[in-house]
Amino acid sequence: MATTPPAYVRFADGVExxxxxxxxxxxxxxxxxxRVARLMFEKNRHAIRDAHAKSHGILRGELHVYSNLPEHLAQGMFKEAKTYPIIIRLSTSPGAIEPDSQPAVKGFALKIIGVEGxxxxPEEADALTQDFLMVNDTIIPTGDVKSYHDMQLRIEKLAHGPEIVQTAINKVGVLADKALELLEDVGGPKQEVKMVVQAHPNNHILGETYTTLGAIRYGDYVAKISVAPLSENLQALAGKEMDVSEPGAYRDMVVDFFRTQGAEYELRAQLCTDLKTM
Structure with missing residues (x-):
């Protein structure tokens, strides 16, 4: 019995x-x-990113666009079968260089080279690259501009706080009452903070599935992009908890893996079918 294909939401004025x-x-x-980036520079005397400061690997590869994509997936740079050079950066989310033993969201930044259009x-209108920034999660707790703004201001306040508070937050992975109690214990003000950052298990960084937290325009449609392990050697690492007691454990995993073998991920698009629920 044939099933009716889903009706994908088309991008138009009013969707955003x-x-x-x-x-x-x-x-x-x-x-x-x-301001936080400047504070981290003063602390480390080295320029780092305001988030995902720690790199665990830089990979070089190719993106092969399938020749048989259906119309709803054959959009933009994926409209024709083509091979693009790519660069991948693996990272974890803190805006400071922390030991890998502290649970954190993992990042997968994909830069595709040779993309015209x-x-x-405006400042990158003629760039020949396309970037997809992904993490090993599917939603962000602060999913609107106001919530994200408030979270960032709280992060800035805590960045100026005692080291014990920052360490506790990183270890627990939750920015909530525990951190506020510590602030109060050291003489700081207790304030209500409605923000939760979930801790992530220390699984193998190469076996994770990564997703763009925000939806993007995908040609005539709206989508989230993700990458997932495709080759058997990557799939074998999915959900595999690792010993990350060494400060550079994730980097060592990446180096050890790619020293003797390659790997394949699949780039995927999840198209929006309902603006209220997706």
Whole structure:
């Protein structure tokens, strides 16, 4: 019995809902990130990113676009069968260089080289690259501009706090009452913080599935992008908990794995079918 194919939401004016004071909140968020980055530079005397500061591996490879994609997937740079050079950066989420023993969200940044066409950012309109930034999760707890803005300002306050508070947050993986109790114990003010950052298990970094937390325009449609292990040697690592007691454990995993073998991931698109539930 044939099934009716899903009706994919087409991108159009009104699909993207601009939130109250979005431009102002975005500017304030970026400014806060810059201040934290400056603070981390002063602390480390080395420039690092405001998030995903620690690299665990830089990989070089190729992206092969399938020749038999259906119409709804054959969009934009995926419209024709083609091979692109790519660079991958593996990371973990903290904006400081922390030991790998502290649970954190893992990142997979994919840079595709040789992609023609106008880009979204005015300063990069003619760039020949396309970036997809993904993590080993599917949603972000602060999924709107105001919530993310408030979270970033709290992160900035804690970045100025005692080292014991920052260490406790990283170890527990939760920014909530525990950290506030520590602030109060050392003489700081107790404030309500409605923010939870889930801890992630110390699974093998190469066996994870990574997803863009935000939806993007995908040609005529709206989608989230993900990469998942495809080759058997990667699939064997999925969900495999590792010993990360050494400060550079994830880097060592990546080096040891690719010293003797290659691997394949599959790039996937999940198209939106319902704006209210997705």
């Amino acid at each position: 809902q601009i939130q109250p004071n979005e431009d102002q909140l975005s500017d304030e968020t970026v400014a806060s990130m810059a 106008k880009k979204f950012l």
